[in-house]
Amino acid sequence: xxxxxxxxxxxxxxxxxxxxxxxxxxxxxxxxxxxxxxxxxxxxxxxxxxxxxxxxxxxxxxxxxxxxxxxxxxxxxxxxxxxxxxxxxxxxxxxxxxxxxxxxxxxxxxxxxxxxxxxxxxxxxxxxxxxxxxxxxxxxxxxxxxxxxxxxxxxxxxxxxxxxxxxxxxxxxxxxxxxxxxxxxxxxxxxxxxxxxxxxxxxxxxxxxxxxxxxxxx
Numbered sequence: 001x002x003x004x005x006x007x008x009x010x011x012x013x014x015x016x017x018x019x020x021x022x023x024x025x026x027x028x029x030x031x032x033x034x035x036x037x038x039x040x041x042x043x044x045x046x047x048x049x050x051x052x053x054x055x056x057x058x059x060x061x062x063x064x065x066x067x068x069x070x071x072x073x074x075x076x077x078x079x080x081x082x083x084x085x086x087x088x089x090x091x092x093x094x095x096x097x098x099x100x101x102x103x104x105x106x107x108x109x110x111x112x113x114x115x116x117x118x119x120x121x122x123x124x125x126x127x128x129x130x131x132x133x134x135x136x137x138x139x140x141x142x143x144x145x146x147x148x149x150x151x152x153x154x155x156x157x158x159x160x161x162x163x164x165x166x167x168x169x170x171x172x173x174x175x176x177x178x179x180x181x182x183x184x185x186x187x188x189x190x191x192x193x194x195x196x197x198x199x200x201x202x203x204x205x206x207x208x209x210x211x212x213x214x215x216x217x218x
Contacts, residue, residue: 084171
């Protein structure tokens with residue numbers, strides 16, 4: 001039995017990353033697939049390494065997105081610290097570009113309980129890059145994987161249109177005093193003058209706090 005997934009966003013794919021990566025995206029109008037060898041989830045990195053070995057490829061690169069609502073997990077794990085950002089890409093043009101790129105396979109992750117796999121025949125190698133354990137189901141991940149069997153590459157840049165970026169959300173840990181300067185710098189990049197940029201209020205929301213402030217006394 002597959003783990004139950006949370007509700008998915010319908011129109012965007014989100015990329016949680018950092019300011020340096022965001023600036024690279026905006027200035028070059030490209031997104032970058034990188035080696036999964038340094039991923040924090042060592043089980044996931046192992047699956048990718050085994051996949052590379054089993055298909056006898058020189059290069060396997062990846063880039064991960066999510067359809068999840070904003071969560072503390074996403075910010076802390078993928079964009080921890082004040083320089084974290086979340087890029088909201090329009091889903092349809094991004095997926096079409098990935099599907100049209102030679103060597104790239106992109107699909108939603110399949111989440112399984114460990115016990116689900118003990119009683120099934122051996123997996124096909126092609127399943128490995130898109131399989132994760134059920135405790136990660138809340139990530140609602142969409143993953144792009146690039147394979148090159150003949151050439152060794154450290155990264156792969158894919159061109160995007162800046163109009164595919166619906167909005168940018170800055171880290172909830174970014175000091176408020178720094179927000180205006182960061183927004184001004186990002187909007188100074190060519191083509192980004194009207195980019196929607198907000199700061200997450202996940203950990204400090206006045207409306208949520210007001211619920212406690214306005215609670216009745218016992």
